[in-house]
Amino acid sequence: MQSKKNPRSILKSCSQTCKQEIYRAALRYRKAGLSLIPIATNQSKAPAFDLLPLINADGSKQNERKSWKVFQKRKPHRSEINHWYSLDKDIYGIAIVAGKVSGNLEILDLDNSDIIEPFCLEVESRAPGLLDKLPKVETPRPGLHCYYRCEKIEGNQKLAKIIPSDSANAQTIIETRGEGGYCLAPPSPATCHPSLKCYQYYGDKDLSMIPQITITERKHLLEAARVFDECSKISPQKTRPTLSKKKQYDLTRPGDDFNFRGKWAEILEPHGWMYAGTGTDHTDRWTRPGKDQGFCSASTNYMESDLLYVFSSNAEPFEINTAYSKFHAYTLLNCAGDFSEAASELKFRGYGKNRYDLKSKRSWRKDLRK
Structure with a gap:
């Protein structure tokens, strides 16, 4: 101007x-x-x-x-x-x-x-x-x-x-x-x-x-x-979890386990996204690649949803006014939208094991006592 x-x-x-x-x-x-x-x-x-x-x-x-x-x-x-x-x-x-x-x-x-x-x-x-x-x-x-x-x-x-x-x-x-x-x-x-x-x-x-x-x-x-609207993001009825994350996800599946344990910074920052602070609605803000730091292109965890919501039309591969889980975002950024390939990668990285199977843990402790 x-x-x-x-x-x-x-x-x-x-x-x-x-x-x-x-x-x-x-x-x-x-x-x-x-x-x-x-x-x-x-x-x-x-x-x-x-x-x-x-x-x-x-x-x-x-x-x-x-x-x-x-x-x-x-x-x-x-x-x-x-x-x-x-x-x-x-x-x-x-x-x-x-x-x-x-x-x-x-x-x-x-x-x-x-x-x-x-x-x-x-x-x-x-x-x-x-x-x-x-x-x-x-x-x-x-x-x-x-x-x-x-x-x-x-x-x-x-x-x-x-x-x-x-x-x-x-x-x-x-x-x-x-x-x-x-x-x-x-x-x-x-x-x-x-x-x-x-x-x-x-x-x-x-x-x-x-x-x-x-x-x-x-x-x-x-x-x-x-882009600067902070209120018309995601419908709370559609996104606010009613159960704990542990009960929502089947943690034996790599994608669900990644949604539960993954961090948004680990997903976005390697691809040029920059953290832009916390908004007035307590969401984390992100600036897309190619923009000056501080300008908001997306938010995460709106209404405790643990989702990425993108409100920039220049944030490929994401679409404007669309919400993404961590597994979905990881798949688009790293595997060109191939969910099978993304699941294989995450399984190789240790996601999707029976780490939270309480019965297995009790059996393991019993074996140790023997």
Whole structure:
């Protein structure tokens, strides 16, 4: 990603926001094919409802209410923009409405500064140069909005969640604003946001320069975002053991014995995987070969399952969003998927003997006493 340097000259830094600049930006956004709405300056990020038109869903006068949803279907008229941002009125912010009305606009919203750089690197590994094409806005949290148009878009989606160490509730860190959504944009006043901070451009592209990307490029963006999801991994009902490992496995079989006694580090590290620490859900994290250490490509022991779960699409021979036992992972990495060969190798290494046969142990002790 390009470094944050001079914002576009057409839009001053949000710290220098004035009515004239907001009005000028609103006109330019509309000319660029974007629908927009006015935002209240009460730190709520909510629409300025007092400026919006009345609608009534059922045609009755008593159910009339002011709503921004009309601008999900059409762009505001020039006269409406003049009314919202005229110099004799209070100051208001700007939000861009996503969806078909804005030329199939979708906005990727990264709400955690810690994942911005890893996300950008993940996208770059999948689609080099893609992020450089997109206008980007630094948000007050701080976070990042990435704007693009695509033939295929959807409604708002939550792509990645984490569970903070100080909370039991999941927190969304990456989502989209698609059909039915909106995002605040520069040069909205700082008083539009609870933090009293501004939205500012990141890089050298503004919202009059939103490109059309391909369906494949959009897929790369969404898949890169899902890499950072810590919550939608494996269904606990399918993976959480209800019995002890000793009772689950037939330890006379090399594969089962390896599942019981093997170590994930011994399986993954010889093939270039790197341990990336422990996640907030107490799973062990792993970085696939070819990625910088610390970036998460898979986890082990989610919900005490003792399984490897891969959430990178570039982790061959593993498939994305798939769980693997130790024996399965060993077979793919060392024996090209041949389970018979893997069982033979592990038997040669001492797995699958009757080490846990208590009757045999008692007989052995009896022989010693003789």
